[in-house]
Amino acid sequence: MNPGINPYQTYDAEIIQTKEETSMIKSFLVEMPKSLEGKSIMPGQFFQLSVPGYGEAPISVSEVNEKTLLFCIANMGSLTQKIHSLGSGDKIALRGPYGNGFPIAQVTGSNLVLVAGGIGLVPLRSVVAYFFHHQDKFKNLEILYGAKSSKDIIYKEDIKQWRHKPNTIFKLTIDKPEKDWNGNTGFVTEFLSASSSDPSETLFQIDKEFSQTHVFVVGPPMMLNSVYKALSQIQFPPDKTFVSLENRMKCGIGKCGHCNSGSQYVCLDGPVFSWKTLQAMPNEY
């Protein structure tokens, strides 16, 4: 690291717009700090967001545009509660981007299956945005999203658009049946099962050789486990499956050791790992 440069230097970013996704989750569109303009910020990377006096936390970028960054934040504790109280014109501090992000270069030219559980859709939304901005670089996109209940569904406006995009399949399920819910129920892993009611739509089941499909997964540890089992059952290759982890972090830059798992620092070596790499890490997932 360059001596004289403070690695914890933050940049102020003005909030342009906020949007309530659910009662606990809000999206924040913020201006791109001048110092980050033109910098490469890839899907799956994260920033350390802070408000003086309220702490700092890693938050994934959910869309990058020339002049803006989009974040989606669950109200979980001291910092995120404070951020939820902010509105357009207020400022947050951020530093980053950090982490490796999803291996976009490696998956270029293939089908992408995104499996999201709950707020795991946030980092994957940056992949969706990237796919639509660079559609000529990929084959097809399939988004499989599981939410706890209909009240927990985020990005409802985006989802309406995704359903009509070319070369795109979108499937949504909620955990349990609800009055007035006509969609799928059950866990998102059911979409992956070979006995799924409409397996023809699951891209890796069309690509029988698994040679042209990659899977990205983000969700809570329980869900990661069942996705792992479902993919193992159909022998989907672990080196074509990538998972983004959300370990507790402090510095975000490989200095404090808060995020490590075995020899890997999730902030530096991750947060995205192939399932093959995860298999060699301590069994936490």
Ligand SMILES: Cc1cc2nc3c(=O)[nH]c(=O)nc-3n(C[C@H](O)[C@H](O)[C@H](O)COP(=O)(O)OP(=O)(O)OC[C@H]3O[C@@H](n4cnc5c(N)ncnc54)[C@H](O)[C@@H]3O)c2cc1C
């Ligand atoms: C790479 C990465 C990307 C992330 N992206 C997002 C994102 O896009 N959006 C988003 O909403 N969140 C994201 N998170 C999670 C977010 O960083 C945490 O929820 C963060 O802790 C919130 O900070 P806080 O100060 O508001 O809450 P905290 O005070 O940190 O509390 C958050 C929750 O964790 C519990 N908790 C607090 N301390 C501990 C502890 N030591 N051990 C176990 N549990 C504890 C609290 O009880 C509470 O339920 C991401 C995390 C990582 C690592």
Ligand code: FES
């Ligand atoms: S968060 Fe400090 S080393 Fe990863």
